[in-house]
Each structure stands twice: as structure tokens, then as C-alpha cells.
Amino acid sequence: MTSKATSEAKSQTPPRLEVKNLYRSFGDRNVVDGVSLAIEPGKVTCLLGPSGCGKSTTLRLIAGVDMQDTGEIYVDGNLICDTVFRIPPERRQIGLMFQDFALFPHMSVAGNVAFGLAGSAVEKRARVEELLAKVGLSWAIDAAPHALSGGEQQRVALARALAPRPRIMLMDEPFSGLDNRLRDGIRDETLALLKEEDTAVLLVTHEPEEALRMADEIALMRNGKIVQAGAPYNIYNAPVDRDAMAFFSDINLIKGTSNGALCSTAFGDFLTPGMAEGTDVEIAIRPQHVHLDFYRNGAAVSPSGAYGMSAVASVERARFMGTESLVELRVEADGTALKATVPNVFLPEQGTKFMVSLKRNHCFVFAGK
Known part of the structure; x- marks a missing residue:
């Protein structure tokens, strides 16, 4: 296939995740106010903004744990949710990672990673071993989560989220609980693994440095709206207004x-x-x-x-x-x-x-x- 034909084929392929005009109100406050975005496979979009601007609510709508008032959500061009039709969260092939890791303390590392996996015991074990090797934790497969450091627990949470091979990964401030000395290395390792798995990533953060370091695209959010979106270089060097400039x-x-x-x-x-x-x-x-x-x-x-x-x-x-x-x-x-x-x-x-x-x-x- 020629480079021109390849480019045309890519342009006709729908985004891995596409969100159109999402609205969500609580009382008289529009927490999510007309949010639209699209993410390609293997790409990272950072939803960046101050606390309370609607970032986490947007993630919850996409994950299916909350319901939008209006708007549509598509995965690979297929509608998964509007105000009438709704695929339940467990069938959306969307992974979730949060700040607190949420590992099950009564399960081993292997049990945590295998949680929610379908297939035989042999197939589950093989997937667990594959992912723990990728995150450098093969030695901890039978360990209890509390025996691991914060950075190691974060890597277990990543392996668990990736185990079912989600098409999309939603990450809500996943690195904010880590020591500063560990954070950069863990972020880089996580990003490399997500790209290797060809996962589309939507990462919520309030830290501009994290967004600049990780994102292929930044969506800057304020008062429920995306006020500017683009490559990190463009967002930083061509701010839409004074507040956008001052945020960085x-x-x-x-x-x-x-x-x-x-x-x-x-x-x-x-x-x-x-x-x-x-x-x-x-x-x-x-x-x-x-x-x-x-x-x-x-x-x-x-x-x-x-x-x-x-x-x-x-x-x-x-x-x-x-x-x-x-x-x-x-x-x-x-x-x-x-x-x-x-x-x-x-x-x-x-x-x-x-x-x-x-x-x-x-x-x-x-x-x-």
C-alpha cells in the first residue's frame, strides 16, 4: 500500500474514542458543558485543568458509572451511550486507573491482575505472567499488595487494568500519590506500556508538567468546558487567553x-x-x-x-x-x-x-x- 493510500485509510478510520457534546448538570451547575474530544489508538490525551472543572465527571461519563444529560460516546465508531441507548460499563472494553490503586488486600498480586479476566486458569495465569514481566514484577506474583511499595502497587494496578486488553484506558490522577523521586520513572514506564498495547489513553491531571510530559494532545478544561485543545507545544506557545497561559x-x-x-x-x-x-x-x-x-x-x-x-x-x-x-x-x-x-x-x-x-x-x- 502506498503512503498516500495508507494516509487515506487512516483518515477514514474512526477514532478509538470519540465524545460528542457531553453535558452533565448537578442542580443548576453545568459540571460538564459541551465536551467533545477524540483519541486515536496508541495516543494519550490529557484532560488538564484545576480541581472542580469537570475532568473526573467527564471520565465517569465515558466509563459508564455516571450518565450524561445529553451527548454521545463512541468506541471505534460504534455508539456505546447516548441518552437512550447505553452499553453497561463492564462491556465497554474501557480500563480504569485511579489515584488510590484500589487493589484487593485479600488477594495476591496474581489474583489482583487476574480479577475480571475470562478464560481458563491456564490462560489467566499466562496473561498475568506476561503483564507482570512487562512491569518488572514477575518476582512479586504471589506477594500480598501490602508488601509492595507505592510505585510497585501502581504497576500492579496498571497490569490489572491492562489484563482484559481494553481498547481505552481512563486514568484519574494515577501518579499523584507517588513520591516525586519515583513519579517520572513510573510515568514513563506506564506510557511506554500503554503505547505498546496500542491503547487510547485519556488521562486526567491538574499538573501542567505531567500533561506536557505525557500527552500527544492536551485538552485544557475550565468551568466544564474545553477551552483549548492541541499538541502540547501549541497549547504552551499559543495560549488562547491569559488564564490558559498562566496555568502552565x-x-x-x-x-x-x-x-x-x-x-x-x-x-x-x-x-x-x-x-x-x-x-x-x-x-x-x-x-x-x-x-x-x-x-x-x-x-x-x-x-x-x-x-x-x-x-x-x-x-x-x-x-x-x-x-x-x-x-x-x-x-x-x-x-x-x-x-x-x-x-x-x-x-x-x-x-x-x-x-x-x-x-x-x-x-x-x-x-x-
């Missing part, structure tokens, strides 16, 4: 007013296309894109280029953060507070003056709140 990192805000499609600041003019005259404007930039030069001879403008105009600012505080230093400054011209990150150890004294400039191609212009 600290940001600096430089405030002004739109006048003649421009906003004048201590760092020069910024274009404000489409904003009405007199609109409050916020120029947002991350600390790593704030550039510092020592103040010399009263110079007011830095050389032209990516950074454009500079403004004089004084250091209020500087702290070493482990791999970089965080410098807090106050712009003399208008009192704007700024933060800048500098690699390694950089701890200027309070009151030290710098020429501060902004990397213009990393500045975002938003209407003020």
Missing part, C-alpha cells in the same frame, strides 16, 4: 490601554489588533523571556532586535531555585512588578539596577480583565 507557568503582566490599535508601555508600543479604542490591555510574558542587562551610563534603549526597547528596573529580591535564579524587579517608569529567571546562580543585591527588555516574539497581548 508564572507570567508577568504589563498593563495599558489600546489607543489607535497600539498599547504604549515602558517597553515601547505593542499592536492591539481588533481591540476597541480605550480597551484595557495586558501584555503577558513568561519570566524566562525577560532579559536583564546591567544598567550603564543612563542608557535608555537596548540595541534593536528581538528585545526592542528596555526600561530601567531595580531588584527587590533574588532567590536561587536549584537550576536557575528568580529575580523580582520593579520598573522605575510605571511601577510594574516583573519576575525574570536566569540560569544557574545569579543573586544581585536589592536595589541593583538593570536594563530590562522583553523578547517580543514571546509576548502575548490580551484584553484586560
